[in-house]
Structure formats: C-alpha cells, structure tokens
Amino acid sequence: MNSSASALTTRLKSVxxxxxxxxxxxxxxxxxxxxxxxxxxxxxxxxxxxxxxxSTETATAAWEVALDPIGQPVVAxxxxxxxxxxxxxxxxxxISVADGKELWTQPVHPGYEAPGVPLEPVVTRTSTGKSAAxxxxxxxxxxxxxxxxxxxxPVAFDLGTGKEIYRGREELISxxxxxxxxxQDMCFIAFDExxxxxxxxxxxxxxxxxxxxxxxPLIGNFRPVGKELYSVVTxxxxxxxxxxxxxxxxxxxxxxxxxxxxxxxxxxxxxYSEKLDLYVGSVGINPTDLAPEKFSEQTFSLxxxxxxxxxxxxxxxxxxxxxxxxxxxxxxxxxxxxxxxLEGGEAFPVRCEYTEGHIEFPSGKYRGGLSKLVGYxxxxxxxxxxxxxxxxxxxxxxxxxxxxxxxxxxxxxxxWSANLWDTSAGKYRGTSFEDVFVCLKETTYTMPPRGPYQxxxxxxxxxxxxxIKGGTAVPAFTYGALTDVNTTENGVAVISLEGKVAxxxxxxxxx
Numbered sequence: 001m002n003s004s005a006s007a008l009t010t011r012l013k014s015v016x017x018x019x020x021x022x023x024x025x026x027x028x029x030x031x032x033x034x035x036x037x038x039x040x041x042x043x044x045x046x047x048x049x050x051x052x053x054x055s056t057e058t059a060t061a062a063w064e065v066a067l068d069p070i071g072q073p074v075v076a077x078x079x080x081x082x083x084x085x086x087x088x089x090x091x092x093x094x095i096s097v098a099d100g101k102e103l104w105t106q107p108v109h110p111g112y113e114a115p116g117v118p119l120e121p122v123v124t125r126t127s128t129g130k131s132a133a134x135x136x137x138x139x140x141x142x143x144x145x146x147x148x149x150x151x152x153x154p155v156a157f158d159l160g161t162g163k164e165i166y167r168g169r170e171e172l173i174s175x176x177x178x179x180x181x182x183x184q185d186m187c188f189i190a191f192d193e194x195x196x197x198x199x200x201x202x203x204x205x206x207x208x209x210x211x212x213x214x215x216x217p218l219i220g221n222f223r224p225v226g227k228e229l230y231s232v233v234t235x236x237x238x239x240x241x242x243x244x245x246x247x248x249x250x251x252x253x254x255x256x257x258x259x260x261x262x263x264x265x266x267x268x269x270x271x272y273s274e275k276l277d278l279y280v281g282s283v284g285i286n287p288t289d290l291a292p293e294k295f296s297e298q299t300f301s302l303x304x305x306x307x308x309x310x311x312x313x314x315x316x317x318x319x320x321x322x323x324x325x326x327x328x329x330x331x332x333x334x335x336x337x338x339x340x341x342l343e344g345g346e347a348f349p350v351r352c353e354y355t356e357g358h359i360e361f362p363s364g365k366y367r368g369g370l371s372k373l374v375g376y377x378x379x380x381x382x383x384x385x386x387x388x389x390x391x392x393x394x395x396x397x398x399x400x401x402x403x404x405x406x407x408x409x410x411x412x413x414x415x416w417s418a419n420l421w422d423t424s425a426g427k428y429r430g431t432s433f434e435d436v437f438v439c440l441k442e443t444t445y446t447m448p449p450r451g452p453y454q455x456x457x458x459x460x461x462x463x464x465x466x467x468i469k470g471g472t473a474v475p476a477f478t479y480g481a482l483t484d485v486n487t488t489e490n491g492v493a494v495i496s497l498e499g500k501v502a503x504x505x506x507x508x509x510x511x
Contacts, residue, residue, distance in 0.1 A: 001178075007223050020312075038040065038282070044387060045429030046243075047427075047431070048425075048427035048428050049131060049135060049214060049395065049422045049425055049427045049429045049430060050429075052177030052483075054435055054478070054480025054483070055478055055479040055483075056179065056434040056435060056478050056480060056481040057478060057479050057480075057507075058477075058478055058484055059150065059411060059476065059477045059479050059481075059504050060335060060476075060504075061502040061503065061504055062492065062503050062504060062505040063099055063100025063503045064093055064100065064497065064500045064501070064503075064504065065093070065100050065102060065500060065501045065502075066500055066501045066502060067080050067084040067093060067496075067499070067501050068084050068085040068406050068498075069080065069085075069266045069443070069463055069496035069497075069500075069501055070083050070084060070085060070090065070119060070443040070445050070460030070461060070463075071083055071097070071118065071119070071120050071358055071443060071460050071461025071462060071463070071496060072443070072462060072463075072487060072494075072495065072496050073095075073121065073463060073466070073494050073496060073501065074120075074121045074122070074123045074486050074487070075097060075487045075489045075494055076123050076131045076159060076489075077131045077158055077159060077160060077490070078096065078097050078098060078160070078168070078489060078490065079095065079096065079097060079103065079159050080092055080094070080095045080096075080097055080130070080487065080494040080501065080503075081092050081093070081095075081121040081123055081133050081159065081496075082095065082165075082496055082501050083119060083120065083121050083460070084120060084160070084446050084501075085484050086107070086261065088107055089107070089108075089109070089110075089111065089445065089447075089448050090107070090108045090109075090444055090445050090458075091105050091106065091107050091108060092105060092106050092107075092108050092121060092133060092135060092157075093105045093501075094133065094159060094160075094162060094504075095230065095494075095501060097489050097492050097494055097503060098492070098500075100400070100503055101378065103160065103161070104154075104157070104162025105161060105162075106133075106135075106137070106162070107137045107138065107158060107446060108135045108136065108137065108285045109135075109137050109138045109150065109152045109174075109448060110136070110445075110447070110448070110458050110466055111136045111150060111152055111173055111174075111175075111176050111359075111409055112149070112152075112172065112173060113174070113175060113176055113223075114176050114348065114447060114451070114453060114458045114459070115444075115447065115453055115456045115457060115458045115459045116459065117176075117443065118156050118460060118461045119176075119458060119459065119460055119461070120219070120461050121133065121135070121383060122134050122135065122176070122179065122187060123159060123175060124156075124178075124179035124180075124183075124184055124186055124204070125179070125183070125184045125270075126165075126184065126185065126204040126205045127184060127185070127203065127204075127205050128205060129159075130158065130159075131155070131172055132156045132157060132158060132159055132162070132165060132186070132204055132509065133157045133159050133160035133271070134155070134156045134168050134177040134178075134179075134186045135154075135176065135177060136152040136153065136154055136173060136176055136177065137152060137153055137154050137438060138152060138153075138448065139151045139153045139170035140170065140410070141170075141173075141350055141450070142206075143205070145167065149171075149172055149433050149451070149452055150163055150448065150450065150451045150452075151168065151170050151296070152170070152171075152172075152173050152174075153166070153168050153170050153172060153174060154166075154168040154177045154186065154188045154200075154202070155167050155351075156202070156204050160249055161186075161408075162234065163203055164205055165207075166186065166202055166207055168188075168200075168202065168209070168321060171190050171191075172191045173188055173189070173190045174188035174189050174190060174191055174197055174221075174223060175223050175224065176188065177186055177445065178224065178287075180201050180388045181245055182202075182227055182230070183243070185201060185202055185203055186201075186202040186204055187199060187200065187202070187215070188202075189216075189223060189224075190201055190233070193285070195221075196219075196220065196221060196396055197220070197221045197222050197223070197422040197474070198211050198212060198216075199212075199215045199216035199218075199222075200215065201215045202426070205504065210415070212221075214215065214246060215246055216243055216246065217243075217247075217248055217309070218230060218241055218243070218251070218472075219232075219264075219475075220232050220233050220235075221233045221234075222241070222464070225264055225268050225270055225283065226270030226271075226272055226462065227270075227272040227408075228242055228272070228315075229242055229243075229246050229270055229272070229279065229281075230242075230243055230264050231264045231268070232336075232493075233338075237253065237502070238253070238254045238255075238264065238323070239254060239395055239411070240252055240254050240257060240264050240318070241249050241361060242255075242315060242316075243320070244441055248316045250317060250379060251364060254283065255315055255316060257320055258285070258309050258311055258334075259281050259285065259323075259502070260311060261285045261286040261288075262283050262284070262285050262286075262309065263292075264284065264433045265284070265288065265292055266284020266285065266286055266292055266307075266393070266394055267283065267284040267308070267328075267330065267334065268281065268284070268330075269281065269282055269328065269330035270330060270427065271320050271337065271342065271349070272315060273337075273342040273343065273378065273416050275317075275342070276341075276342065276379060277292075277311070277314055277315050277316050277323045278312060278315055278317050278321075278342075278378060278379065279312070279313055280306070280310065280312045280313060280329060280349070280378055281310070281313075281329070282308055282309060282310040282311075282328035282329045282330060282351070283308070283309065284307060284308055285306060285307055285308055285309055287302070287306040288302070288405075290437070295361050295362070296361065296362045297362065298361055299359075299360040299361065299374070300360075300361055300389070301359070301360055301367070302358060302359045302361065303357075303358055304325035304326065304356070304357045304358060304366075304369055305325060305354050305355075305356070306326070306352035307326075307359065308326065308327065308328040308354070309323065309324065309325055309326070309327065309328075309438065310322075310323070310324040310327040310328055310329055310351050310380060310381075311323050311381075312381050320382055321379060321380070321381065322379075322381030322382075323381070323481070324351065324353065324374075324376070324381055326353055326354045326355075327351045327352060327353040327354070327374070327396075328351065328352060328425060329349075329350075329351045330348050331350075331351070331352040331400050332349070332396040332400065332410075332478070334402045334403060334440055334450075334462065335349075335403075335404075335407055335410060336403055336404070336405060336406040336407045336486065337407050338350060338406045338407060339405075339406040339407040339408035339423075340378075340407040340423070341377070341378055342378055342407075342438070344508070345407065345408070346376035346424050347375075347407050347408040348376060348377065348378075348384045348385070348410075348423050348424065348426070349375070349376060349378055349407065349423075349425040350374060350375050350410060350423060351373075351374050351376055352371050352373055352374070352398040352399070352400060352451075353371060353372050353373075353374055353386075354369065354371050354392070355370045355371065355372055355389045356368060356369070356370050356389075357369030357370055357392070357426060357431045364394070364395070365394075366393050366394060366397075367394060367409045369391065369392040369393065369397075370389040370390065370391060370392065371385050371389060371390065371392045371397075371398045371399055372387050372388065372389040372390070373386065373398070373399060373400055373410070373412045375377050375385075375423050375426050376388045379399060384426060385425070385426020385427075386426070387399070387412055387413075387426075390413065390414045391414065396442075399412055399413060399414065399418075400412045401418055401439055401467075401471045402439065402442075402462060403438055403439045403440060403441040403467070403484075404437075404438040404440065404464070404484045404485060404486070405437075405438055405484050406432075406484065407423060408423055408424060409421060409422060409423060410423055411428060411437065411439070411467075411469055411470075411471060413470075417470065418469060418470045419431075419437075419469055419470075420435075420437075421471045431468075431469050432480050433469075434470060434478075435478075435480065436467065436468060436474060436476075436477060436478040436481040437466075437467055437468070437469065437484065438464050438465075438466065438467070438477070438478065438481050438484050438485060438495070439464065439465055439466070439467035439471055439473070440462035440463070440464055440465075441458030441462060441463055441465065441498075442459075442460070442461075442462060443461060443462060443463050444457035444458055444459065445457065445458040445460050446458065453469050463496050463498050464495050464496060464497055465480075465497060466481060466496065477495075477504065479506065479507050482504050482506060488506065491505060491506050491508075492504065492505055492506065495508055
C-alpha cells in the first residue's frame with residue numbers, strides 16, 4: 001500500500017498533473033481581483049431605455065445565521081446548503097429555509113482541484129428522489145505518500161437530516177463529487193496507481209460503486225469542464241470530449257476548436273444551451289513557446305488580444321460555428337441565462353473583449369489594457385451591440401461588475417462610473433439611486449495542511465452585498481433586488497453576505 005502510494009506521488013510529479021489541473025490557473029489567479037467598487041457617477045447620461053420597474057421597498061431579513069460564507073447557497077427541499085470558513089478550514093452548513101435553524105454541519109475538504117476551481121456546495125438526488133449533499137472529507141494519507149498530495153474520501157449526507165448515507169474509500173481524488181449526468185447519485189474522478197484518472201459512479205440508495213470504461217470510456221487524464229463536457233489529456237495532447245450517459249459523442253483536439261496554444265490550464269469557462277444544441281466556451285491561449293508554469297520565471301509581455309478566445313460550437317458534433325478573438329465569457333459567470341436567447345429569452349448573452357493592451361510578466365501587471373462588453377448572437381457570434389472600451393487593470397477586471405441577474409441586465413462601465421445596461425437593446429436602462437441590485441465580491445479560504453498548494457489561498461466563490469448601479473454598497477436590499485436571487489424556495493430568498501447567511505420573506509407579488 002505504501003509503496004503504491006509513493007509510486008503514485010512520483011508519477012504525479014513526473015507528469016505534472018498538478019500543473020495540468022490548476023497550475024496555470026494559480027499563476028493567472030495571482031493577479032485576479034474583483035473590480036474595485038465604483039463611486040457614483042459624477043454625471044450620469046440620460047437613459048435610452050425606459051426605467052426598470054423594480055420595487056424600492058426596503059427588505060428586512062426574516063432570519064440571519066452568523067457564518068463566514070465563502071459562496072452562495074444551494075437550496076433544495078426547504079434546506080439551504082452553504083460552505084463557510086471554520087477553525088479547521090471549511091464546513092458545510094445545512095440551514096432551514098423556513099426559519100434559519102441550522103440542521104447540521106460537517107467539515108469539507110477542498111480536494112485536489114483547490115485552489116484553481118471555486119469551492120461550491122453540490123446537492124444531488126438519489127434514484128428515489130431524496131436530496132443529498134456530496135463533498136470530500138479529509139482522510140489519513142498512506143505513510144509514504146510523499147507529503148505533497150491530499151488523500152480524501154467522498155461522502156454523502158441526507159440534506160434534511162444530516163445522516164451519512166455513503167462514505168467512500170480513502171484515495172487520491174482528482175475531481176470533487178458531482179451529480180452524475182447532472183441528474184442524480186454521486187460521481188467523482190480519482191487517480192489510479194498509474195496516475196491516470198477513472199470516473200466512479202455511486203448509487204446512493206444501495207451504496208454500490210461502479211467505475212471504469214462503463215461509466216466513462218475516456219483514456220488518459222480527464223476532468224469535467226462543463227455540462228457533459230470533459231478535458232482529457234493523453235501523451236501531453238489535450239482534447240475536449242462530450243460524454244452523455246457513458247457514451248462518447250465526440251472527442252476533438254482542443255486546438256482544432258480554439259486554435260494553436262489553446263489549453264484549459266490557462267483558464268476556461270463553458271456555457272451549454274440544450275435548446276440551441278450549443279456550447280459557447282472560452283479558454284486561455286498561450287501564444288508563446290514557454291510552458292505556462294514558466295511564465296513567472298521570465299520577463300516578457302503577453303498581448304491581451306492573443307491571450308484568450310471564445311468559440312461557439314455544436315454540442316452534438318463539435319462543429320465550430322463562430323470564433324471571437326481576444327474575448328472570453330468567464331467575466332459573465334455570475335450572470336444568469338434564463339432571460340437570454342440561450343434559453344429562449346429575448347436578451348443577448350454577453351462576452352468581454354480585449355481591444356488592446358498587454359500583461360507583463362513576472363509582475364502580472366497590465367499595460368494599456370482596454371476591454372469592451374459585447375452582446376452577441378449565440379448561433380453566429382455576431383455582435384448585437386457593444387459598449388465603449390474601458391480601462392482594465394488586472395486579469396479579473398473587464399468593466400463588468402459581478403452581480404446576480406437573470407441575464408436581461410448587467411452593470412457595466414468604468415471604474416468610476418458604471419450604469420445598468422439592457423442586454424436586449426444594449427442601451428442604458430433608466431434607474432434612480434433608490435434602485436438596488438445584488439453585487440458580488442470574491443471569497444477565499446485557508447488551505448488544509450499537507451497539500452501541494454501551500455502558497456495560494458483556496459478559491460471560494462462570491463459573497464453578496466446590496467449595491468446601486470455604480471457598484472457602491474448601500475445599507476440594505478430592496479424587494480426589487482431580491483427578484484434577481486435564484487436561491488429562492490417557498491417564498492424565501494436565501495443569500496450569503498459577509499459574515500452571515502440571511503433569508504428574506506418575499507412579498508406575494510414576487511413569489
């Protein structure tokens with residue numbers, strides 16, 4: 001056992017799987033910061049679209065739970081599941097939506113994906129329809145594991161009662177548990193003794209575990225990067241693969257879709273539209289001959305226009321429909337899609353495009369960076385509208401304030417003046433400073449000991465705060481702002497703020 005563990009650690013080091021998984025993401029996230037909260041505009045242009053009809057009545061929380069959340073909750077069956085900082089690292093808290101009563105809590109281990117992949121709660125369903133919380137917990141590593149990798153166990157707990165319904169064996173798990181086929185049970189991906197990855201499916205009703213080609217026939221090292229979409233690396237070559245119910249629909253080299261130098265190790269974000277049979281995705285592009293993990297050891301400039309690319313391609317065949325150079329959709333990850341053409345709505349989804357500028361290494365500082373927001377047709381990629389390019393100062397700045405919306409409006413502009421945009425028309429929407437929205441700021445957590453990423457904080461998700469259209473924080477939410485929150489059940493909107501999780505009883509007109 002110990003010799004196998006030591007051999008596995010050696011293989012992981014030799015093939016650089018830590019770098020393949022998150023190494024470049026760590027490098028780039030080291031210069032990732034949320035856009036500073038903007039001050040109100042000194043002069044606001046006249047709106048070109050009628051004022052938004054939103055309630056400006058101040059909402060008072062029906063209940064609050066004192067926690068230090070690292071992201072927004074997942075709500076199901078009258079329970080809100082949220083991850084929060086704890087003395088030992090991170091813990092899962094199950095809270096009653098009705099009254100804010102804490103039902104149970106359990107420690108959570110971020111796993112091998114930390115810190116490059118945000119740590120967020122996951123709820124799945126068993127074959128009989130019961131909701132279960134699934135995550136990793138710390139496990140005792142073999143004595144000869146080399147001390148550079150986390151060994152964990154996949155676990156499942158009944159969402160309502162906190163009763164443990166499954167605990168897997170201790171092993172080196174590469175991908176946190178997720179709902180199999182985005183529907184039910186628990187799947188996770190682990191390394192075998194040859195440092196290759198194997199997907200496992202756990203029937204949470206029976207406790208039976210299946211794994212191997214019958215669950216996922218991909219060969220090499222793979223991980224999910226989108227709905228039914230996997231990145232798979234074999235002999236140093238990365239491909240994208242669409243897997244549905246254990247069947248490989250297609251497997252295509254990532255450079256065939258995104259072009260030379262494309263790899264998910266430089267960052268990725270994929271949106272899936274079942275209605276349009278479409279993936280819209282962006283990945284980082286390395287236009288240099290340097291390996292990404294060597295960027296911080298060199299002095300050079302990277303053209304922002306050459307650093308990322310967005311592509312629309314058929315989900316059923318991987319056929320490329322359109323390409324947008326110098327753009328990405330990761331900037332819009334907090335914006336919903338229910339009101340957009342991706343899901344049958346009228347609003348255009350948005351992407352961010354660098355128009356000019358460079359990123360300097362090893363400092364990670366921007367020089368002359370400009371970025372614009374573009375509303376695009378998801379089937380053609382053509383711009384329906386675009387904003388004026390604004391200054392960007394770091395990898396995480398795009399002139400788009402992270403905020404919760406269903407996709408029909410966004411807060412965009414400059415660092416000192418941001419406005420509410422109608423994403424259907426690409427025009428300013430009329431608002432007053434009584435109109436409140438839900439803005440977001442990034443969170444982190446302390447990494448567990450004995451891991452390979454001791455020098456980096458863990459990537460949480462977002463905590464929320466009430467803001468006006470310029471991004472400036474205000475004292476309280478309004479009922480209009482709470483209509484943007486999608487974690488709503490039985491007339492209660494549950495949201496994570498700094499230092500607490502709160503539930504707001506919505507007015508009858510908003511339920």
